Amino acid sequence: xxxxxxxxxxxxxxxxxxxxxxxxxxxxxxxxxxxxxxxxxxxxxxxxxxxxxxxxxxxxxxxxxxxx
Numbered sequence: 001x002x003x004x005x006x007x008x009x010x011x012x013x014x015x016x017x018x019x020x021x022x023x024x025x026x027x028x029x030x031x032x033x034x035x036x037x038x039x040x041x042x043x044x045x046x047x048x049x050x051x052x053x054x055x056x057x058x059x060x061x062x063x064x065x066x067x068x
Contacts, residue, residue, distance in 0.1 A: 006030040006048055010040030010066065011055040020053055037061025 007029045011017045014035055021031040032049065034040035037058035044052060044066060056063030 004030070005050050006032065008032045008034065008040065008043050008049045008052045008054075010034045010037070010043075010052065010058070010063070012036065012058050013055075037063070037066055041066045 005028075007024050009017050009020045009024070009031060011020075012035055017033050017035055021033050024031045032043050034043050037060045040052075040054065040058070041061060043049065052067075054063045054066060058066075
């Protein structure tokens with residue numbers, strides 16, 4: 001069961017974020033979406049994310065920086 005498990009999806013391609021988020025929600029995950037590195041970092045820092053699906057080539061703040 002994936003109830004109460006949260007995933008953050010960060011990518012600058014909104015259609016990709018939507019596709020991944022839709023698939024994860026179908027499987028029962030609570031999904032947070034971000035389309036910028038800064039929004040992804042802010043969401044990751046709130047402390048309720050269990051897993052991050054992260055693009056490393058974001059235009060404003062790269063994924064490696066977020067992962068640190």
